[in-house]
Amino acid sequence: MKRIPPLVAAIFLSFTALAQYADMRVGLLRDSPTRHIMVMGDGGPLTVWVDGKQVAELAVSDGLVLKYTESGIHANSLKLDLTARKSMTFRSPAGRGFRLRNMSPKTRERSYPGSLHVSTAGGNFLMVATVPLEEYVAGVVQAEAGKGHWLEYYKLQSVSCRTYALANKRRHAGDGFEVCDGTHCQVFQGRNQQDSIRQAVALTRDLVVVDSHIQLIHATFHSNCGGETTNAEDVWSKSEPYLVSTIDTFCLREPHAVWQQSVPRTKWLNYLHKEYGVNTDDSNVVASVTEHVPECRELFLANISPEVSLIRLRRDFHLRSAYFSVHPEGDMVVLTGKGFGHGVGLCQEGAMHMARNGYTYTDILHHYFTNVHLVKLQNLDFFRDDGL
Ligand SMILES: [Zn+2]
Ligand SMILES: [Zn+2]
Known part of the structure; x- marks a missing residue:
């Protein structure tokens, strides 16, 4: 076999690496299954492909209503009347994207970047958008982080959402797409409209967070740690070298820093006795479980035996x-x-x-995640050879 010159091989490899990361295939409207939708161009016409063949153009002012039928997909607009056995695809030649509306149940129309593929699966439409990665990240940051944050916070969210997306590309491998658009993966409600998010995504373009083994991290988060974060293994039994308990004074005066909840004394003691066999006839034990101040985050209640899991208490008493x-x-x-x-x-x-307070997004990342690095995703394959 003819030997490929190293330079040509290197160029080829960098192209395949780029192609691998370029788009996300997102399953749309997964939380409300539908057989009835409307598709429109977003400020430009759409080319319409029926069962893999380009057959028509949908004018910018026209809306195509798609209905699920026993024999496939039936679609009508002011000017078009189309039937597909398996699928319809909508592409925007000008790269403007498309608009989509669920007609039953009726939802608000959303504007999406990229192209749309509609097929049938399990008695409903399967709608998959192919969205450029950076536009997907911007849409997720808008949906997940909301309005009114500082640029560095949006930059932090951008690298976290990008890292999560690429680390979870196989999450829906059996469903015909890579990630869904609900809370199961990351919420994505279409195109980002905020300038500050657009800027944050552009300023962190292609950057992802990896651990010391150059693996994409699970950028786990929560609302407020109360002054000390938790080791991953204490909550989920699996440890990660970057999810290590750390002291955090930055959240102590924030909205969810403290809480209070009262529980009837009998309910508290009955629970501890019934679930854990705590001896509630022993006045010393009762004193310990009704009067205790932890010095730091602890795993068990009041150092008594048998041990009572605080994480389980949290769950059972909805704390x-x-x-x-x-x-x-x-x-x-x-x-x-x-x-x-x-x-x-x-x-x-x-x-x-x-x-x-003026910290950069990299300061913030290193404060909460131990021994992590920011790398350009195109460079991931330089450091490791097992792919994503
Ligand atoms: Zn999902
Ligand atoms: Zn905190």
């Missing part, structure tokens, strides 16, 4: 966090807690506080 003290008050025990959420990884309110 904001597993980081709290206990005081008796009449017939009640009062739980006074710190933070909101599981406490692993990035503390959002602490990160917002840091961004507001």
